[in-house]
Amino acid sequence: MTESAQRLCHPLPGDVLLARPTRTVLVEQIWQRTAVSREQFAQLYLAPLQRYAHLVQDFPASQDGHYRYAGGMLDQALHRVICALRLRQACLLPAGAPPEEQAEQAEAWTAAVAYAVLLQDLGKLVVDLRVEHDDGTPWRPWQGPLQRPYRVHYPAERPYRLQAAATALLHVHVLDPDLLAWLSSYDVLWTQMLYIISGQEAHADILGDLAFQAAQAVADQASC
Template identity: 35%
Template structure:
């Protein structure tokens, strides 16, 4: 199944080019006037979205405990794609982080919590210390990617997004064809919700987004350890019985993030 997903969706998403680099200095510009529709939100770059969330990014880098080059190559690249994908979508309609930008805040909060919880585990489980040292970076990265993926498909399954072009033309967002801003004409969007969501499909749908969000290089690194990759696939697809410690760590991080979140944008770490 995973090979089919990577083969088909990988070509679709990964051909879209590199995400916008994070540069926290946002250039001031005068965007065209938004359409006269209440509740519209502007399409933003990863730089703009993450500039308001420096504390999250700094905390994730600290907990990743890796070199700046490695953080840029694996962690920050996924974070940029995740930010551009999430935009200012809410995490839910009426529950946790039900405000513009809530989906991004929730993902970053879970990632930071999962990395912190990971520090209390010797991984792989039962491994001798020398093996744990050699595989520390890979297992840490696996937990980070799972934390960001866990709720990434929520907007595609439970939300209805209408996109507005600069000329105020409109179209419905097709999440399986790329992010809201993947169309160069996209300028604003408005969020609605499906009456009946598809929560049961969410884990598998999140796995379908892995080629885009994690990226080919990250997936290749994860696959370099077959045992870890088997647990990773199980966790990403919602198979808790086979996810083992990866599932335990991510589930605990989700519980912490949901339990402590509020309408504040301050990170809970």
């Protein structure tokens, strides 16, 4: 049983969780791998990161492994985003499109890569973890971020095959309607993003490939 499963935790806003010194460094690295202004970064990247942090709080990424500690799920996601954006820099997207179209869509694809990573493990909140309020009542993650003190447990039986499918329950707590509307204006990108949202990463072409490669690299503690 992890430390986070033994203690009562108090939920914090996403901006507070990201303000921890080690994480501000990671957020800065994410910005450096984009080509947007600070104002645009706040809207396209920082806001979804804050919503993600608010949702996953101090949850561990898993029961064992490098990110099993309290807060590991958020730290893992930040490292994966950095890695995925590094991999994205080597790609011209959408593949096969004229250079002017690739240039016009460049930041939408870059942002979508980050979003794909953030959605990648959201299903764990439904399937892999059991989060209880301080009075023992269960937290239902699709109802929104925690508002009361909580404890994290790992149930004995976990239907792992449902993790990917559960992503669709939670994506709206990370990506707001305006961001989804922006992505939907690019047909190829939107098709791949819909596969990501529905938990079908294997069918999401380059978005799925980059998210998967980033997850593998971080799991192997590669330098990203």
